[in-house]
Amino acid sequence: MTVHRYILALGSNMRVPGIGNPRRVLATALDAMAEREIEVIAASRIISSRPVGPSQRLYANGAALVETPHDPETMLDELQALERQFGRKRRGSRWRGRPLDLDIVLWSGGAWLSPQLTIPHPLFRQRDFVAGPAARVAADWRDPVTGLTLRQIAARVS
Helix, strand or coil: CCCCEEEEEECCCCCCCCCCCHHHHHHHHHHHHHHCCCEEEEEEECECCCCCCCCCCEEEEEEEEEECCCHHHHHHHHHHHHHHHHCCCCCCCCCCCCEEEEEEEEEEEEECCCCEEEEECHHEEEEEEEEHHHHHHHCCCCCCCCCHHEEEEEEEHH
16 A cells, blocks of 8 residues: 655634634644544644735644545545535635635645646745644655755745
8 A cells, every 4th residue: 555645734714613713623623634544643833824815814724744545636535525524615705714724735746736736735835824834744845846845945935
C-alpha cells in the first residue's frame, strides 16, 4: 500500500452546533480525520487571522501534516465530505464564512494538476495564515515549484 503525506490548511470562522466555536471545530475536525483513514502526524497551534474577502468574522487557522493511503483526488473527496459533515455548503459567494475549510497545500508526490485540484495550492505562498502554521508542522518540506522550504516561505510572507 502506498502511503501519501499531505500538508493541509485548516480554517473556520463559524460556530457549529454541537461542536462550538471555530477553534473547537478545527480540533474536532482533526480528530474526525481518523475515521477517513487520515492519520494526523503533527498539527500546528491554532491562530486567529483576518478574513480574505468580504467576510467580517475572524478565522481560526492551522495546519496539519497527515498520512493516508488516499491519492490526491480521493483525498480531496474525503476532505470535502468532512467539510459537509461539519455543515459546509459549496454554493453562493466564494468568500463567505464557512464552518470548516480544508485545503491540500502540499503532497509528498510533488505537484498535481487536474480540473478539480492543484497541488501545491496556488495561493499558499502569499498567505501567512497558511505558510506560518505549515512551517510549524513541516519546516523543511520543500515546495516542488520554488524549491524553498516551508520555513523560508513563511519567513518571506510574514
